[in-house]
Amino acid sequence: MEIDKRASEWMRSCASPHDPVVRQRLLRSGSSYLVSNCSPCGKIERLEVGGKWMYLGFAYDDWFESRTSLDEIIAAACGLQRAQDAPEADLTDVPFLPEFLYIMRELRRFATPTQYRRFTNERRGYFQALPWEASYRFAGRVPDLNTSVTLRLGLSGAASxxxxxxxxxxxxxxxEEFDRPALQAVREISTLLLGWVNDFYSLPKDAHDGGGTNNLITCIQRERRSSLEEAAAEAVTIWNRSMLLLLKLSDQLADRGTLQLQQFLGDCGRAIRNAIAWHAENPRYATHALSVTTEPPVGLDPSPLNIPSISWWWQQLE
Known part of the structure; x- marks a missing residue:
C-alpha cells in the first residue's frame, strides 16, 4: 500500500496531464498496483519508481490516442526515444518530458547497463509502433490478425x-539465458497476454476514445466477418492456447535455469494474474470482460496457432 500511496502522490504533484478529466481518470486507476503486486522479491525503492512509471505510461497512452496528426506522433515518439537513450540530453517539445526524464534517470540508476539496454530496446519497439498504429486509426482501417499481433507486441508497452x-x-x-529463443518466446507471450487482457476490458473505452482499430476482438471480427460474440470466443481460445504454451515453456526453462531466471518466470506469471484482477476492479474500464485466467481449460489444441508472426513460439518446446 505504501508503494501505491507514494506513486499516486507523485502523479498528483506532476504538472501533466493538464486535462482534468484525463488526470482524474488516471489517478483513480491505481496503475501502480500492476507493479507492486507482481514482484514479491522486488526492492521497495525500485517498485515505487515502477509504480510511478505505470501512471506515466497510461498518461502517454491517453495522450497519443488523442493526437490527430501523424507528424506530431512521430516527432514525440522520436523525441522520447532520444530522451530514454540519453536522459541528460537537452530536449524540447516532448510531452511530459520532466516526468519522463525523472523515471528514466531513476531506472538507469538502479539497473545494470545490460538491464537498462534491455528495457530501452523494448521501449523502442513501443515508439516505433505508435505511428504504425496511428496510420490505421487515421485511415479508419483495421489490420489483419497477423499484422495486429505483430503491432500489439510493440504497442501495448507491456514488453518494457x-x-x-x-x-x-x-x-x-x-x-546466455536471456538471449535464448525460448525465453524470447516467453517474453513475447507474456507481452501479448498482458496486452490482450487490456483488449478484453477496453473495447468499450476504445470505441468511446476513437481507438480500437488494433483490438484483438475487433481484428478477428473484421477478418472472419463474424459476430462480436464469435470473435470474442476465438479471442479467448487464442488466449488459452497461448497461456498453455507459456506454462509449458516456463516449466521447461525453470527446470535448469538460474535463480534469476526462475524469479523472472514466476514474476511473469504473477504479472498476468495481477493484470486480470486489476482490470476487473478498475473504473478506467468499468465493463464486464471476457472470462480468462492463467489456468487454461483441459483438452486444448496444443498445436501452433495459425498466426504466422507467432507460430515460431511452439518450435521452442523440447
Missing amino acids: FVAALEIYNGDEIPS
Missing part, C-alpha cells in the same frame, strides 16, 4: 513492463 521485472528484483539474468 516485462523487461523491467529484473530491474525491480535487482538480479540480472545471464545473457
